[in-house]
Amino acid sequence: MRILLAALGIVFASCAALAQRPAKPAPGFPDAPGKETLVAKCFQCHGPNMWTAQRQDRRAWESTLYRMVGRGALWSEEEIKAMADYLGAVYGKSAR
Amino acid sequence: MRELVARYLSHSISRRAFLTGLTRAGLTLAAARSVVESVVPAAHAQDAEGVRIVEGTGGECFAEQLIASGVKYVFGNSASEDATFYEALVDRPQLKYILTPHEGPGAAMAAGYVKASGEPTLVMQAAVVGLANAIGQMFNAYKEQTPLVFYSYRTDQTGRAGRDGFEEVANQEAIVAPLTKYAWLARRADMIPETVRRAFKAAWTPPFGPTYASWHSDLNDETTRAEVVLQSKVDPRMRVRPNPAEVERAAKLLVEARMPLMIVGDEVTRAKASAKAEKLAVLLGMAVTQARQIHASFPEAHPLWVGVLPVGRISSLDYPKNPDVVINVGNKLQHNSATPMIGRGVKFIDLRIDSASMGNVIATDVPLVADVAHGLDDLTAAVEQLLTTSIRQKAADRAQEVRRFSDRARTLRAMVVKNPNWDASPMLADRVTWELGQFADRDAIIVHEAGSVTPHGFDFDPGGGRELFYYYGAHLGSGVGTAAGVKLARPRQQVICLVGDGSFIFGPTALWNMARLELPVITVVYNNHAYSGPHSRVIEKLPQGRMVETGHFFHDYLGNPDMNMAWIAKGFGVEAEVARSPAELTAALGRARRSTLDGKPYLIDAQVARVGVAWADKPWIPPIA
Numbered sequence: 001m002r003i004l005l006a007a008l009g010i011v012f013a014s015c016a017a018l019a020q021r022p023a024k025p026a027p028g029f030p031d032a033p034g035k036e037t038l039v040a041k042c043f044q045c046h047g048p049n050m051w052t053a054q055r056q057d058r059r060a061w062e063s064t065l066y067r068m069v070g071r072g073a074l075w076s077e078e079e080i081k082a083m084a085d086y087l088g089a090v091y092g093k094s095a096r
Numbered sequence: 097m098r099e100l101v102a103r104y105l106s107h108s109i110s111r112r113a114f115l116t117g118l119t120r121a122g123l124t125l126a127a128a129r130s131v132v133e134s135v136v137p138a139a140h141a142q143d144a145e146g147v148r149i150v151e152g153t154g155g156e157c158f159a160e161q162l163i164a165s166g167v168k169y170v171f172g173n174s175a176s177e178d179a180t181f182y183e184a185l186v187d188r189p190q191l192k193y194i195l196t197p198h199e200g201p202g203a204a205m206a207a208g209y210v211k212a213s214g215e216p217t218l219v220m221q222a223a224v225v226g227l228a229n230a231i232g233q234m235f236n237a238y239k240e241q242t243p244l245v246f247y248s249y250r251t252d253q254t255g256r257a258g259r260d261g262f263e264e265v266a267n268q269e270a271i272v273a274p275l276t277k278y279a280w281l282a283r284r285a286d287m288i289p290e291t292v293r294r295a296f297k298a299a300w301t302p303p304f305g306p307t308y309a310s311w312h313s314d315l316n317d318e319t320t321r322a323e324v325v326l327q328s329k330v331d332p333r334m335r336v337r338p339n340p341a342e343v344e345r346a347a348k349l350l351v352e353a354r355m356p357l358m359i360v361g362d363e364v365t366r367a368k369a370s371a372k373a374e375k376l377a378v379l380l381g382m383a384v385t386q387a388r389q390i391h392a393s394f395p396e397a398h399p400l401w402v403g404v405l406p407v408g409r410i411s412s413l414d415y416p417k418n419p420d421v422v423i424n425v426g427n428k429l430q431h432n433s434a435t436p437m438i439g440r441g442v443k444f445i446d447l448r449i450d451s452a453s454m455g456n457v458i459a460t461d462v463p464l465v466a467d468v469a470h471g472l473d474d475l476t477a478a479v480e481q482l483l484t485t486s487i488r489q490k491a492a493d494r495a496q497e498v499r500r501f502s503d504r505a506r507t508l509r510a511m512v513v514k515n516p517n518w519d520a521s522p523m524l525a526d527r528v529t530w531e532l533g534q535f536a537d538r539d540a541i542i543v544h545e546a547g548s549v550t551p552h553g554f555d556f557d558p559g560g561g562r563e564l565f566y567y568y569g570a571h572l573g574s575g576v577g578t579a580a581g582v583k584l585a586r587p588r589q590q591v592i593c594l595v596g597d598g599s600f601i602f603g604p605t606a607l608w609n610m611a612r613l614e615l616p617v618i619t620v621v622y623n624n625h626a627y628s629g630p631h632s633r634v635i636e637k638l639p640q641g642r643m644v645e646t647g648h649f650f651h652d653y654l655g656n657p658d659m660n661m662a663w664i665a666k667g668f669g670v671e672a673e674v675a676r677s678p679a680e681l682t683a684a685l686g687r688a689r690r691s692t693l694d695g696k697p698y699l700i701d702a703q704v705a706r707v708g709v710a711w712a713d714k715p716w717i718p719p720i721a
Contacts, residue, residue: 045407053639054709059516063524066515067707070526071550072406074414074508 028052034086037079042068051091058088097121111187146326154285154316155180157324159188161289165296165327166216168192169584171206173199173229175222177249177313194609199226201577201606203233207242208543208581211390211565214366215585216296216327219244223251223263223313224271231272233577236569237306238275240390241362241428241450243299244306246272247292250281253314272308282311285318289325297330302467303450304366336449338466338474346445346462347478349421351487353443355494356382357410357419361427362568363448363468365391370558372472373425374398379479381495383416387427387437392556392564399499409437415501423447426468431457447471512552521677522703525549525622528681529594532620535685536562537590541582545575546596548628563589573602576619580606583615590618590692597623597654597661604664607699611669616692618685619665619699624706625655626715632708644710653715665699672699 028048029035042050056064062084069075075083089095100117111132118128150160158181162170171194172178185193196202199221206219221227227248237244251263258266265271269279278298282291288311295307350356364373370393377384377394383402384394394401406412408430410422422438423445429437438444438458446454447464454463464471483491512526519527525548533553536542538561544551545567556564565582567574579593600621610617631652635644643649665672671691675681681702688698 044412047636049636049639050709053635053644063515063517064707066512067524067526069509069515070512070529070552072403072509072552074403074505075511076508077511077514080511 030090032086032089034082034084034089037082038086041073041075041079041083051087054091055093055095056091057093058084061087061091146329148324149321150289150324151321152319153180153184154288154311154318154320155182156184157285157320157322158288158292158316159184159191160324161292162218163188163191164289164324165293167218168215169194169206169209170218170220171196171202171209172218172220173197173202173222173226175220175226175249177223177251177316178220180316194613196577196606197608198603198605199229200232200573201580201603201609203230203244203246204236204574204577204603205581205584205606205609207233207237207240207244207574208565208578209585210242210244210581211240211578212541212582213585216243216245216300219246221246221248223248224265224268225263227268227272231275232571233574234272234275234306234308236567236571236574239569241304242306243304245292245295245299246276246306246308247295248308248310249313249316250310251313254312255314257312269308269310275306276308277305279308280310282309282315285311285315285320286322287311288315289322293325293327293330296327297332300327301332301334303452334449335467335470336465337470338447338464340474342462342464343471343474343478346423346447346464346475347482349443349445349462350380350382350423350475350479351482353380353419353421355416355419356380356421356423357416358382358384359405359410359422359424359427359429360384360386360393361425361429361448362389362391362393363426363450364393365558367426367467367469369426369469369472370394372469372476374400374559376472376476376479378495379476379483379491381491381493381498382423383419383498383501385410385413388430388566388568389427390564390566390568391558393426393558395555395557395559395561397555397557399502400495401502402498403505405437408432409435410442411439414505415498421445425472428453429458447475509552517705519678520705522624522705523676523678523681524707525624525704526552527678528620528622528702528704529553531678531681531685532592532594535682535689536592538562540590540592541565541586543575543579543582543591543593545572545578545599546594546622547572547599548596549594549622551594567599572599575599576603577606577609579617579619580609580613580615583610583617584613591616593617593619595619595621596628597621597625597659598627600661601654601659604661604668607665607668607670607697610697614695615697616695617697618688618692619670619697621661621699621701622704623659623661623701624704625653625658626706626711627652627654628706628708631711635709646716647710647712648716648718649710650718653717655715656717661701662699665701670697670699672701674701674703676703 065080169192203219206217221230250268252261269281273279282288291309295309299307377400384400385402387405421443426448436458443461445462446460451465530553541563543565554562556562575595583591662672662674673684675684684700691698
């Protein structure tokens with residue numbers, strides 16, 4: 001169990017499944033401004049499940065994206081803004 | 097008196113008998129003690145051939161071989177059947193015993209010492225019951241290729257083994273076989289030294305790894321005659337140069353490459369070959385990255401550094417996107433996916449001493465089995481032979497392109513401070529890390545066991561700058577012990593331990609060693625009262641599941657009551673405080689610096705926010721009724 005706690009293991013594991021298929025989003029990502037940036041930037045490492053269970057407001061999504069910068073993501077402010085706008089609209093607190 | 101000295105030097109009489117004899121011969125007690133002190137080093141010195149006969153208990157022979165094997169520190173937990181060994185320590189002050197109150201953090205401390213000093217040490221425990229506690233760190237040593245020697249006796253004695261006695265288990269040494277390079281049971285007391293030096297030889301012959309020595313406890317008490325041999329007389333000193341024909345092939349591939357990429361790893365740090373790796377990279381204008389390892393083996397501020405592999409595949413790098421030739425220099429290349437780290441269409445050169453790992457997953461065009469320092473020397477020389485004016489120009493142009501990327505990446509990474517919750521309390525983990533990056537000495541050592549924390553902002557540099565000791569093995573509870581061992585080995589460098597609350601609580605006992613031995617480590621606990629990693633991971637597996645729907649997570653919340661790590665530290669004799677905001681953190685770091693300058697360790701319990709999917713403000717706790 002202790003070994004499973006290692007965060008990098010988590011990251012690796014989350015990408016393991018992704019590695020088996022092309023980097024394209026699963027159903028559930030409606031078209032809206034910012035989607036293209038999200039798909040291009042986030043699916044490099046993450047599977048779609050990182051989003052589908054999460055509901056939070058735009059500010060919280062923006063904070064999440066900046067935490068990814070801390071983990072090595074190389075995004076411009078404009079790209080982060082576009083992704084935060086999209087996620088806040090599509091996966092905001094009131095979204096189903 | 098001459099005869100007395102000769103008998104003492106030949107181990108025919110004990111130190112006490114020698115002292116008594118000197119006083120009977122007319123010396124005052126003070127004078128006799130002075131004579132004893134002057135003779136002690138000679139009594140334990142080897143003869144010119146490095147081989148000598150020692151008479152004494154099994155415990156004495158054990159101690160003598162440890163000295164001959166170059167051991168200065170022994171890390172142990174109290175073991176009744178090691179009485180004769182402890183007795184031997186009394187007159188062998190050059191062999192220092194460090195009592196560790198739990199075998200796990202004790203073994204982590206030993207491993208930290210070995211990794212930071214490059215010197216041999218021994219971890220010892222009481223029989224199988226103590227060994228079981230140390231096995232987690234043995235796993236880490238195995239994964240991390242740390243040359244750590246473990247010993248524990250079998251409580252059962254030779255005359256009554258096999259009767260399911262107290263602390264007895266069948267085939268004790270076989271328990272650790274999958275985690276060691278060598279595990280052996282000495283059959284006689286006179287074989288104790290040989291078993292010990294073979295354990296050191298196997299551990300310290302590359303690729304390194306842990307070993308285990310054992311024997312029945314009564315062999316410690318037997319009086320015997322045994323050969324004690326200097327380790328240098330049995331060490332194969334394996335520093336292999338690569339096959340020259342393969343070196344030529346590798347050099348040709350590299351100079352003809354459109355976009356070569358270098359991956360570095362721990363063998364570079366162990367061989368102190370970072371500057372050699374840098375020289376080869378500069379020669380070719382070659383981008384450099386690193387897959388997950390213990391150390392940062394290339395200067396992160398270097399213009400050819402393009403960052404670590406985000407998810408363990410070169411295709412996940414932002415740059416370069418399509419390298420055509422990849423050279424690995426001393427990285428274990430841990431695979432956590434069915435997809436090879438390096439795709440099949442890329443030419444691959446693998447330079448490392450760990451030949452058994454080569455070719456297992458990645459198709460290898462040029463294997464270079466070698467000590468990486470020698471390998472880099474030979475390869476650099478071969479590349480230099482092939483460089484023409486046009487190839488040099490091509491390399492210079494490529495270096496400019498890599499620099500443009502690394503400059504931009506540096507700017508983008510610095511944006512971490514623009515997080516809208518940057519000043520929040522409880523703090524973002526990134527804020528804590530950033531503050532530590534601002535605070536740490538320019539040559540600080542960062543010991544890292546904080547699962548969800550990326551150590552950004554430190555600009556690690558193995559060439560005299562900040563160094564990283566990362567928890568590659570990932571059996572948790574190693575961080576605090578490792579930091580204590582690192583500080584013991586490197587007393588003049590600042591040592592900061594970054595540890596998550598979940599990891600910390602597995603192994604805080606080494607704080608007591610820091611306090612007792614005055615090892616002034618700064619420990620910072622990222623305390624979010626949760627196992628964040630497993631929380632996110634189960635949700636990713638079951639995003640539409642009942643756990644998410646109900647908020648009933650069974651496995652992740654460590655609060656209510658919240659653990660106070662500062663109180664725990666104070667219980668071990670380490671001054672500590674809780675920091676809830678960035679302002680409190682910076683003030684606490686100031687106090688930590690002053691404390692460590694006074695030679696005292698310090699702990700900061702940094703309250704960080706639980707972030708990620710589906711955390712409730714007051715997480716649910718599973719009922720038991």
